[in-house]
Amino acid sequence: MNRTTQFRSLIVGACLATGLLITSVAQAHISLVNSTPTADAVVATPQQIDLVFSERLVLRASRLELSAIRDGGAKEKVEHIEVDLIDDGKTLRATLHNPLGVGVYHVQWRAVGDDNHPMTGEYSFTIK
The missing domain is CATH 2.60.40.1220 (Immunoglobulin-like)
Known part of the structure; x- marks a missing residue:
């Protein structure tokens, strides 16, 4: 993998993790x-x-x-x-x-x- 592909993978992974975190926090509200x-x-x-x-x-x-x-x-x-x-x-x-x-x-x-x-x-x- 070259650096550009690694960077893109890192960005996509971070976005997915952020989305999951936001979803779990939103679902926690009464x-x-x-x-x-x-x-x-x-x-x-x-x-x-x-x-x-x-x-x-x-x-x-x-x-x-x-x-x-x-x-x-x-x-x-x-x-x-x-x-x-x-x-x-x-x-x-x-x-x-x-x-x-x-x-x-x-x-x-x-x-x-x-x-x-x-x-x-x-x-x-x-x-x-």
């Missing part, structure tokens, strides 16, 4: 697997909201906020909810201490796993 109620669902008043993630959460760094969407699109934060980890630490549960009224509700979450990288998301559901 993601939302399931939610109850689900996005865009029309439901009766729930007693809790559950967000199930792909890995264990760090509770002190994770959160779930619930807002009612009022006429005109204004958000009003729902008070008196208690957020905890349940089961194997992958489920963030918001227990609702007061029943929710008819309307559209917006869930906004922040989840942090063992890698300390925060992931965020949001969705809405409707109570009829």
Whole structure:
């Protein structure tokens, strides 16, 4: 092999290794697997909201906020909810201490796993 071929092989190998490293790091971030109620669902008043993630959460760094969407699109934060980890630490549960009224509700979450990288998301559901 001449020097040019060796250099090309080295560059290709380095690019492949970098691609594998980036892919493994990207896959390590936490993601939302399931939610109850689900996005865009029309439901009766729930007693809790559950967000199930792909890995264990760090509770002190994770959160779930619930807002009612009022006429005109204004958000009003729902008070008196208690957020905890349940089961194997992958489920963030918001227990609702007061029943929710008819309307559209917006869930906004922040989840942090063992890698300390925060992931965020949001969705809405409707109570009829």
